[in-house]
Amino acid sequence: DAGVIQSPRHEVTEMGQEVTLRCKPISGHDYLFWYRQTMMRGLELLIYFNNNVPIDDSGMPEDRFSAKMPNASFSTLKIQPSEPRDSAVYFCASRAGSGAEAFFGQGTRLTVV
Amino acid sequence: AQSVAQPEDQVNVAEGNPLTVKCTYSVSGNPYLFWYVQYPNRGLQFLLKYITGDNLVKGSYGFEAEFNKSQTSFHLKKPSALVSDSALYFCAVRDVSRDTGRRALTFGSGTRLQVQP
Numbered sequence: 001d002a003g004v005i006q007s008p009r010h011e012v013t014e015m016g017q018e019v020t021l022r023c024k025p026i027s028g029h030d031y032l033f034w035y036r037q038t039m040m041r042g043l044e045l046l047i048y049f050n051n052n053v054p055i056d057d058s059g060m061p062e063d064r065f066s067a068k069m070p071n072a073s074f075s076t077l078k079i080q081p082s083e084p085r086d087s088a089v090y091f092c093a094s095r096a097g098s099g100a101e102a103f104f105g106q107g108t109r110l111t112v113v
Numbered sequence: 114a115q116s117v118a119q120p121e122d123q124v125n126v127a128e129g130n131p132l133t134v135k136c137t138y139s140v141s142g143n144p145y146l147f148w149y150v151q152y153p154n155r156g157l158q159f160l161l162k163y164i165t166g167d168n169l170v171k172g173s174y175g176f177e178a179e180f181n182k183s184q185t186s187f188h189l190k191k192p193s194a195l196v197s198d199s200a201l202y203f204c205a206v207r208d209v210s211r212d213t214g215r216r217a218l219t220f221g222s223g224t225r226l227q228v229q230p
Contacts, residue, residue: 004156035220043203045217045219050216055216056216056217091156091157093157099164101147101159101162102159102218103159104149104156104158106156107155
């Protein structure tokens with residue numbers, strides 16, 4: 001398996017623009033997580049899905065952030081409108097079952113100018 | 114609630130010496146504990162986990178960790194450090210209690226390990 005695949009790897013956008021980050025989890029994994037990493041706040045959980053259903057979105061910072069998982073092999077994280085403080089590395093991770101470890105993608109480095 | 118503390122921002126060790134990266138956790142119920150490593154511009158890579166059973170768990174690249182319930186600790190160790198071990202290390206916890214548990218990991222702030230040649 002190719003692992004968790006995220007795209008794009010880098011994204012530079014202007015403030016106010018819409019940004020969409022994409023994730024393909026490992027086949028057969030039933031949990032999918034979106035994390036954000038910044039120097040100031042470390043790794044923060046934004047939202048996670050189980051069997052394509054959002055379970056906990058309490059980490060989503062504002063209504064500007066939304067996430068979807070239309071099927072078992074694809075998820076998106078959207079920011080609209082984007083702001084400079086959204087600049088961070090966004091990671092997607094997936095996991096098979098309750099006791100398993102999560103596998104992380106390479107991340108998307110987002111810069112909002 | 115679940116939380117993790119990594120008290121050291123950075124650990125410096127000479128190559129060939131043993132290393133320890135500290136982690137303490139807080140959960141209401143029973144923990145699942147994990148260590149991950151992150152190299153520059155890369156995602157997190159899984160090193161090892163404690164779910165149940167033997168308190169000493171062995172993982173990738175010669176790393177091991179000991180679960181200590183009384184001290185609520187899960188320190189990462191390696192008998193002999195390599196320069197290539199230099200990276201950012203994250204401890205993570207998940208409370209698996211049916212009532213208070215959360216299905217996602219909470220990560221510590223990370224500890225940068227620097228191994229000098």
